Amino acid sequence: MKRLKINKFRVISAVTLCVFVLVWYLVTAVFGLFPKTMLPSPDSVFFSFIKKLTSTVPDGGTLFEHIFASLVVALTGYVIGVGVGLPVGISMAWFRPVDHFVRPVFDFLRTIPGIAWIPIFTVWLGIGLSAKAAIIFVGVFVGTVVNVYSGIKQTNEVHIWVAQIFGASKIEILKRVAIPSALPYIFTGLRVSLGMAWLGLIAAELLAAQKGLGYMIQVARNFGRSDLVIVGMITIGIMGALLTLALEFVERRVVKGI
Amino acid sequence: MFLKIDNINKTFTSEAGNNEVLKNVHFDIKENEFVVIFGPGQCGKSTLLNIIAGLEKESSGNVYLEDKKVTKPGPDRAVVYQNILLFPWLTVMGNVEFGPKSRGIKKSIRQKDAQEYIDLVGLNGFEKSFPVKLSGGMKQRVGIARAYCSKPKVMLMDEPFGALDAQTRYLMQEEVVRISAHEKRTVLFVTNNIEEAIYLADRIIVMTNCPSTIQKEYVIDLPRPRDYTSEEFLRLRQEISSIVEFTR
Known part of the structure; x- marks a missing residue:
């Protein structure tokens, strides 16, 4: 019964998607309400997509080269941001002196959006990998710290009691009680940060890049190639969804029983 | 003495005023003794257990385990809670x-x-x-x-079966008797169920309602496993019930 229900909702979702594409097709290819340079038809976008898989026109790279370039930048910034954010967030939540030490600076920096760092980072680091990774790092770091911090802070007090009763030390309670119970929050942080990473990446590439999905969109816009702009947008969406799926896969493996 | 509860008093202070929950609570427990603290109402019993566990601070008095003063939680005192945790x-x-x-x-x-x-x-x-x-x-x-x-040296059990249905509760009581026959431990067991108290205890300490103080003690020397319907069981039940003041 339950299975049937899920399938029914899947059908509804599929119908929505089909209707969306159909309307798009009708207003472009059939009724021609929009000029091709403003809104190309879905089929022409699809063919542009296929063509772009191998073509380097007009931006000097195939779609895969752009995806790869974007992934490298996004994951570099993301991994470093998470790698630094996790220990910082955990220490701030668990050790009060660390909290007081780091908090003033952190609270100031967190109010500056990641993309506001773009100008200064391009001045410091140019438009290569390191500048864009740094922009992504800032957003991911902040998102990770905030979520990990509140996750650790919300450790059930009685679970801490129970651990004390069974003789666990403060460090042990952190490792065996606080962190495991905060895992859902930590993964929320990782997911939110992944979104931020992708967002920061595209913004950075729109302004300063020589390859990547954001760059591809920007060049296509200058050439009046709306079809390629949409190809880029759809690719960005799909890649973001795939990354989120991969993270959720890991989450299901790691978070159990909660 | 193995576990000594030495004249414990506890008053919670808040903006609403003082709430005295434990008053001159004083008793000893021998090693491997199964002591049940029985009393009506919601007042004081769990607090007493938390004080012995070291999770809560007494207002005055002391708890000694093997002549050492209890100040903080430790592995020599394990707790089993109603909502298990x-x-x-x-x-x-x-x-x-x-x-x-x-x-x-x-x-x-x-x-x-x-x-x-x-x-x-x-x-x-x-x-x-x-x-x-x-x-x-x-x-x-x-x-x-x-x-x-x-x-642990002492098992502290705070209404462990309070959230279970009646059938499971009987079953768990039998289990506790079986387990403690298999492995002798000093147990301090809090309950507001009179049958559970008589079924499990070597000794029952009856406490009054707010502020909780010791009203009377009963040594239960019925052979185990005990029969809820035996004459002696019912007589004890009648006697203890008659002295307990239930408040609305």
Whole structure:
């Protein structure tokens, strides 16, 4: 019964998607309400997509080269941001002196959006990998710290009691009680940060890049190639969804029983 | 004396005023004695247990375990709660071996030991299950196995079966008698169920309602397992019920 229900909702979702594409097709290819340079038809976008898989026109790279370039930048910034954010967030939540030490600076920096760092980072680091990774790092770091911090802070007090009763030390309670119970929050942080990473990446590439999905969109816009702009947008969406799926896969493996 | 509760007083102070919950509570427990604290109402009994566990601070008085003053929680006093408080992210095995792991006991040794207690409480085959998959009675068994496995000197049980249905509750009472026959421990058991008290106790300490103070003590020397319907059981039940003042 339950299975049937899920399938029914899947059908509804599929119908929505089909209707969306159909309307798009009708207003472009059939009724021609929009000029091709403003809104190309879905089929022409699809063919542009296929063509772009191998073509380097007009931006000097195939779609895969752009995806790869974007992934490298996004994951570099993301991994470093998470790698630094996790220990910082955990220490701030668990050790009060660390909290007081780091908090003033952190609270100031967190109010500056990641993309506001773009100008200064391009001045410091140019438009290569390191500048864009740094922009992504800032957003991911902040998102990770905030979520990990509140996750650790919300450790059930009685679970801490129970651990004390069974003789666990403060460090042990952190490792065996606080962190495991905060895992859902930590993964929320990782997911939110992944979104931020992708967002920061595209913004950075729109302004300063020589390859990547954001760059591809920007060049296509200058050439009046709306079809390629949409190809880029759809690719960005799909890649973001795939990354989120991969993270959720890991989450299901790691978070159990909660 | 093994466990000495030396003239404990406890008053909670808040903006609404003072709430005196424990008054001149004074008693001793012998090693391996099963003592039940029985009393009506919601006042003081759990607080007393938390003070003995070291989780709460007494207003005055002292708790001594083997002549050493109790000041903070420690592995010599394990607690089993009504709402069990298993670690949901750990399997049954992970929960039961939590105490020994904290004491740095080697994995092979502590898991063998934990397995014995899991078997003892009848959860063989559920070692890898997470608490969310277990029934209330099964969770409580895990709580008991976890407490035993940490080899405490005193087991503190705070209305452990209060949240279970009547049938499971009887079953768990039988289990406790069986387990404590198998493995002698000093137990301090809080309940507001008179039958449970008589069924389990070597000695019952009857406490009054707010502020809780000791009203009377009964040594129960009926042979085990006890029969809820025996004449002697019913007589005791009648006698203890008659002195307890239930408040609305």
